[in-house]
Amino acid sequence: xxxxxxxxxxxxxxxxxxxxxxxxxxxxxxxxxxxxxxxxxxxxxxxxxxxxxxxxxxxxxxxxxxxxxxxxxxxxxxxxxxxxxxxxxxxxxxxxxxxxxxxxxxxxxxxxxxxxxxxxxxxxxxxxxxxxxxxxxxxxxxxxxxxxxxxxxxxxxxxxxxxxxxxxxxxxxxxxxxxxxxxxxxxxxxxxxxxxxxxxxxxxxxxxxxxxxxxxxxxxxxxxxxxxxxxxxxxxxxxxxxxxxxxxxxxxxxxxxxxxxxxxxxxxxxxxxxxxxxxxxxxxxxxxxxxxxxxxxx
Amino acid sequence: xxxxxxxxxxxxxxxxxxxxxxxxxxxxxxxxxxxxxxxxxxxxxxxxxxxxxxxxxxxxxxxxxxxxxxxxxxxxxxxxxxxxxxxxxxxxxxxxxxxxxxxxxxxxxxxxxxxxxxxxxxxxxxxxxxxxxxxxxxxxxxxxxxxxxxxxxxxxxxxxxxxxxxxxxxxxxxxxxxxxxxxxxxxxxxxxxxxxxxxxxxxxxxxxxxxxxxxxxxxxxxxxxxxxxxxxxxxxxxxxxxxxxxxxxxxxxxxxxxxxxxxxxxxxxxxxxxxxxxxxxxxxxxxxxxxxxxxxxxxxxxxxxxxxxxxxxxxxxxxxxxxxxxxxxxxxxxxxxxxxxxxxxxxxxxxxxxxxxxxx
Numbered sequence: 001x002x003x004x005x006x007x008x009x010x011x012x013x014x015x016x017x018x019x020x021x022x023x024x025x026x027x028x029x030x031x032x033x034x035x036x037x038x039x040x041x042x043x044x045x046x047x048x049x050x051x052x053x054x055x056x057x058x059x060x061x062x063x064x065x066x067x068x069x070x071x072x073x074x075x076x077x078x079x080x081x082x083x084x085x086x087x088x089x090x091x092x093x094x095x096x097x098x099x100x101x102x103x104x105x106x107x108x109x110x111x112x113x114x115x116x117x118x119x120x121x122x123x124x125x126x127x128x129x130x131x132x133x134x135x136x137x138x139x140x141x142x143x144x145x146x147x148x149x150x151x152x153x154x155x156x157x158x159x160x161x162x163x164x165x166x167x168x169x170x171x172x173x174x175x176x177x178x179x180x181x182x183x184x185x186x187x188x189x190x191x192x193x194x195x196x197x198x199x200x201x202x203x204x205x206x207x208x209x210x211x212x213x214x215x216x217x218x219x220x221x222x223x224x225x226x227x228x229x230x231x232x233x234x235x236x237x238x239x240x241x242x243x244x245x246x247x248x249x250x251x252x253x254x255x256x257x258x259x260x261x262x263x264x265x266x267x268x269x270x271x272x273x274x275x276x277x278x279x280x281x282x283x284x285x286x287x288x289x290x291x292x293x294x295x296x297x298x
Numbered sequence: 299x300x301x302x303x304x305x306x307x308x309x310x311x312x313x314x315x316x317x318x319x320x321x322x323x324x325x326x327x328x329x330x331x332x333x334x335x336x337x338x339x340x341x342x343x344x345x346x347x348x349x350x351x352x353x354x355x356x357x358x359x360x361x362x363x364x365x366x367x368x369x370x371x372x373x374x375x376x377x378x379x380x381x382x383x384x385x386x387x388x389x390x391x392x393x394x395x396x397x398x399x400x401x402x403x404x405x406x407x408x409x410x411x412x413x414x415x416x417x418x419x420x421x422x423x424x425x426x427x428x429x430x431x432x433x434x435x436x437x438x439x440x441x442x443x444x445x446x447x448x449x450x451x452x453x454x455x456x457x458x459x460x461x462x463x464x465x466x467x468x469x470x471x472x473x474x475x476x477x478x479x480x481x482x483x484x485x486x487x488x489x490x491x492x493x494x495x496x497x498x499x500x501x502x503x504x505x506x507x508x509x510x511x512x513x514x515x516x517x518x519x520x521x522x523x524x525x526x527x528x529x530x531x532x533x534x535x536x537x538x539x540x541x542x543x544x545x546x547x548x549x550x551x552x553x554x555x556x557x558x559x560x561x562x563x564x565x566x567x568x569x570x571x572x573x574x575x576x577x578x579x580x581x582x583x584x585x586x587x588x589x590x591x592x593x594x595x596x597x598x599x600x601x602x603x604x605x606x607x608x609x610x611x612x613x614x615x616x617x618x619x620x621x622x623x624x625x626x627x628x629x630x631x632x633x634x635x636x637x638x639x640x641x642x643x644x645x646x647x648x649x650x651x652x653x654x655x656x657x658x
Contacts, residue, residue, distance in 0.1 A: 195390065195392065197388050197390055197392040198392050198394060198395075200359050200379070200386075200388075200392070201386065201388055201392035201394075202394075202405070202409070203358075203359070203378065203379040203380050204357050204358075204359070204379045204380075204382075204384055204385065204386040204464075205380075205385070205405055205406035205409055205410075205454070205458070206380045206406055206409035206410035206458070207380055207405075207409040208378075208380050209378075211380075211409060215405075215409075216394060219396045220395070220396055
């Protein structure tokens with residue numbers, strides 16, 4: 001092995017043969033042609049709408065530029081409360097998804113291939129049903145007299161009128177169910193690649209099963225947990241159907257507030273400003289994460 | 299052993315009637331072995347013979363279906379690996395990729411809570427000095443060469459001073475030269491530290507050169523065991539003869555002519571064989587280096603020589619390997635490159651006294 005790397009460059013002449021630069025240019029043209037459809041699609045579907053949204057957010061009522069939409073949002077404690085709830089719930093959802101997703105992914109990585117396939121199907125099953133159907137399912141389970149409150153009441157833990165509907169708990173439960181596959185599959189991909197000998201080696205060196213998980217598997221699974229967290233966080237920050245159906249009108253989140261402004265009160269500029277604020281807020285939360293992964297891969 | 303035996307005389311590792319079944323396949327058929335303290339023991343055998351499974355049972359990474367494992371006088375059959383006083387070195391080294399060299403070597407001490415942090419660091423430094431890697435303590439494993447990773451794994455294995463050191467083909471990923479260096483280092487390390495060592499290998503040369511005691515395994519059973527020289531000189535079975543010293547094993551007809559035992563080769567020529575002959579021994583074992591080749595006009599010594607034709611010649615440097623034809627039979631011979639024969643040459647093969655042995 002070491003021999004082949006040493007002799008690898010011997011055959012390469014010092015001067016490039018004629019025509020190389022033409023070939024390189026040809027290669028660049030080829031690359032550009034191949035990537036053109038993708039680049040075009042990205043510009044059309046992402047860059048343009050985001051640019052338009054940015055413009056819309058600073059457009060005054062009578063034309064001209066203004067920051068009034070931003071000051072209106074940021075100066076109102078009602079809207080700030082919405083932002084705070086959105087970030088808080090999204091973080092909670094992300095943490096819960098990681099706490100459930102990591103052990104689940106570990107088990108999935110260690111069972112036989114056939115059982116693993118069934119577990120993967122089971123995990124992504126929630127994604128295969130419509131969000132509305134799934135959420136109504138939760139409404140039945142969580143509402144007054146529903147399975148969960150009824151069971152808790154029978155156990156003597158709550159009173160008869162107890163309901164989980166219209167609570168932040170309902171939002172978190174519903175969201176974790178939908179977003180768990182993103183976390184689990186992200187972690188699974190990384191855990192599958194961890195050499196099983198490392199765990200065995202740790203055991204022979206005196207580490208118990210839990211100590212092995214803590215000192216070997218968890219650190220090595222970190223890139224997967226980070227990637228899963230990014231997915232779960234961004235998806236939960238921007239979702240509004242599940243929060244609005246399970247949380248109701250008294251527990252609005254930013255995405256729901258944007259929806260209101262855009263479709264009900266028809267304040268497009270205000271909706272755009274909220275979208276920009278959400279975008280910046282997500283970016284600020286994700287920045288340390290991105291740095292973390294950048295360091296790991298770099 | 300007896301109840302009066304002092305603890306010092308008790309074996310470091312004792313295996314009693316170990317059987318292992320995977321699904322419907324039985325891979326170990328009742329292995330019993332006592333390994334005295336300080337022994338360097340090799341488990342030698344072809345792949346699939348169960349040697350690695352046996353090692354993993356000692357480590358606790360597999361559980362024995364039947365049988366008992368005792369380490370340092372303590373029955374550990376039901377204990378998980380972390381509660382056994384062992385260290386294991388893996389074929390792939392299994393260094394933790396997210397820890398640097400020092401953290402890797404300190405890992406067993408940290409997990410076993412041996413001494414203060416300072417005391418641990420001192421032992422790590424000493425272990426790294428032992429394998430001459432003190433200057434690389436802050437490197438990450440991926441920044442090291444294969445040979446250096448190997449040394450880190452070795453340092454990590456000896457740092458906790460285990461009751462038994464388990465080595466699972468640790469040299470098979472190294473190139474030939476590094477492997478020879480590592481073999482010498484393993485021998486010296488073992489002499490210096492006196493650690494009881496179980497070494498799994500499929501390389502008979504490695505087993506013979508490193509160990510005090512060789513256990514030859516085949517198909518889940520112990521085929522033969524003993525000191526390297528005894529195993530090499532007096533392999534008693536066909537399998538042992540062909541695996542150790544890669545001897546030619548030839549089916550022969552055994553006959554006694556005037557007090558001397560003769561083996562009749564398939565082409566009709568006869569060779570005198572060594573007494574005593576084990577019951578039912580009907581195969582002749584001829585080691586490759588014991589076939590002395592001479593030109594066609596060599597004086598043939600009675601009952602020690604036979605004629606053959608060179609089929610292939612492979613130049614190996616220090617030696618030359620020939621494939622010879624005796625009738626339909628193919629024989630391999632390792633010869634000094636003094637005189638070279640061509641394919642098709644007729645040669646006279648002479649077997650020195652004491653080298654033609656019958657095996658069962």
